[in-house]
Amino acid sequence: MGTNVASAARRAAIAVAIVASLGTALALAQSKPLEGMTFVGEISERGSQRGDRSEFTFKDGKFRSSVCTQHGFGDGVYKATVEGGVIAFETETVSEEYGRQVWKAVVRGHTLEGTAVWYRKPSLFRPNPDPVERVVKAAQR
Secondary structure, X not given: OHHXXXXXXXXXXXXXXXXXXXXHHHHHHHHOOOXXXXXXEEEEEOOOOOOEEEEEXXXXXXXXXXXXXXXXXXXXXXXXXXXXXXXXXXXXXXXXXXXXXXXXXXXXXXXXXXXXXXXXXXXXXXXXXXXXXXXXXXXXX
């Protein structure tokens, strides 16, 4: 009889661990609804007909633009919220050489649209540079 009680206790402990793991996974999915997604599209200055092709990825709680990475901008920790089937996210990426970019965008279905405002690093010839607003549009890969 002692063996049955110990066996039942082990099964109960395993069940509790499984439920706790599922709860943690669900909480992570809700707090990072874009996790693991990749979008392919363009980033361009507002009003410009030409843009740069980029992959926008969400991995390990961080956002990355492949074209911006080529220019020294690192990954940014992103914050996402879900409302009515629309996922809104914000992040900031930084380059030691070029300054920082503040990203604000939404994902509707399989489309990502938003802006990346580039706050250029001041220089001798441009001590107070104006921010540059870029438009982002991409489709989920």
